[in-house]
Amino acid sequence: MLLEPIDISGSFDTRVSARGYCARCKREHTMVVGYAGRFADRLLHTLTEKGRIDLEVPDGEADPRFSTDYLYGEARGQMFGVLVVRGMDGRPGLLKAFSGQYNGVWEVDGWVPPLVDMDRFHAVNTGVERFIKRLGRQIDEAPAGSPEREALVARRRAVSRALMRDIHNLYMIPNLCGELISLREAVVGQGGIPTGMGDCCGPKLLGYAARHSLTPLGLAEFYVGRENRSGTRRHGGMYAACHEKCARIMGYMLCEECGA
Known part of the structure; x- marks a missing residue:
């Protein structure tokens, strides 16, 4: 099951975890961590304890490709994320994603799929x-x-x-109204479209929510594994969505100005 029922009582984190400018409505839109922070901590603990990301299967059926050992080798670490949402029935739920591919695999049960x-x-x-x-x-x-x-x-x-x-x-990019435009239409800012745009956790999570009429309430992304080569990502650290690949399309994805 992709959408996990949760209880969202407790503290609300007002730090901004994603932002972007929408060229259609001419406004900047933001998303806060909200209640997602503690669920990010919980997922980090689960991944550490289980040592794998295929969490939907019993230990005896685990696929070696999905071992977290992969994150501590030459490939180095990877971003993971959770999105707290409200369903059409008003109940809160949780979605989770990993950035890009995991050890060459795009789709793993229990994790939101790519936008494409x-x-x-x-x-x-x-x-x-x-x-x-x-x-x-x-x-x-x-x-x-x-x-x-x-x-x-x-x-x-x-x-x-x-x-x-x-x-x-x-790549077709949805917004929170359920409208779809091409990646080239959604992207803002100078420069071309970098490799991997749309494949990070935030866009995958927001895209899934938009396509399934789920209202995002809070987003948290964190890093698991060996420090990246530039030293900007360390194991267990929580980071806002990146500017180069995410912010340039998230303005549109977070937009609720239907028909703008």
Whole structure:
């Protein structure tokens, strides 16, 4: 079950956990931690105690791919998040997400899925990704500095860029009114669309809530595992949604100005 029934009595954390500017309504929207902080702490404790993220299955049926050992190796750590919501029946519930893929896997039972339709993603990505890897092998075999190698490098770059455009076109971004627009329409700010935009915890959680008519009440994201290379994320730390990938689309996702 993705939506876990919860009791939200207790302290309310007013710290802002996500923000963004919406180009459609010309306003900044924010989300606070709210009641989500203690559920983030609880999930961190569960992940530490269980040593895995496939929490829906008995210990004897755990999949080795979902061991948290993965987070302490070369891959380093990963962001996790929880979103407290109110259902259409007025009852509170909890959703949880991990950023991006987990050890190469996009979907794990009990965790919200990606914003993108995975069948369409694989249809677009799989064959082209194999071709890009083949070009990589040909580049490795070509003499350094040769015209052949330079042509292969240029071709791989062009194919990779085209693939990224095609993948971005698959992402449809919902707002809290249930309206959908493309990723390119939702994003604000300078620069192109970075790899992984829309795959962080916050957008995944808000997207699932919007698609299922759930009202977000509080968001908390935290880091699990080995410190990242830049030293900006440490195990157990709670962090606001990032600016580069999240804030640029969260303004639209948090917007409740229907038809703006």
